[in-house]
Amino acid sequence: MARVPYLGRADLPEDQRHVFDRIAGSRGSVGNVFRAMLNSPGATEVVAAVGEYVRYRSTLDPIVREIAVLSTAREHDNDYEWAHHESLARDAGVRDEVIEAIRSGRAPMGLPAKEGVFAQAARELVRDGTLSDRTYQAVEHLLGRQGTVDLVVTVGYYTMLSRVMTALCVELEEETACQGSAGGGSTR
Secondary structure (H helix, E strand, C coil): CCCCCCCCHHHCCHHHHHHHHHHHHHHCCCCHHHHHHCCCHHHHHHHHHHHHHHHHHCCCCHHHHHHHHHHHHHHCCCHHHHHHHHHHHHHHCCCHHHHHHHHHCCCCCCCCHHHHHHHHHHHHHHHHCCCCHHHHHHHHHHHHHHHHHHHHHHHHHHHHHHHHHHHHCCCCCCCCCCCCCCCCCCCC
């Protein structure tokens, strides 16, 4: 059970409803993570704006972004993020073999370098808080400076969401629960 109530549009003061509307407009719905964060509308507005950049305006190719997101979800054992992004990854063109390698924890082993380096970068950022020189150089070679920063911001954003979900005990929406799992973790 979530530690805070999930708020809807009607639960917000009139002057804060634009936050809910912007999230719904950009994403098509307002998931439990944002409904929980709406207990602080100002924080939610800023977090949602970063997410909007990461999802819709970043320089990252959607395949790179979704490999990073799934890898971050796997490293945090976050079923919520995994369930929300597994189908997005497939839609973006991430191959089933890549998704399964990430899910099983084998990635980046066995993946072509251009896919494996993004999984490795996410793993290092989550586990170590930084990138090794070798991984940084590989990412920068493939993505350039701006793309490298966008990749780091993407992993940081989904790491932050994972921490919010864990601390607030955010539950997976029922309609999403039937999708895949990062493997082993409780649904948050």
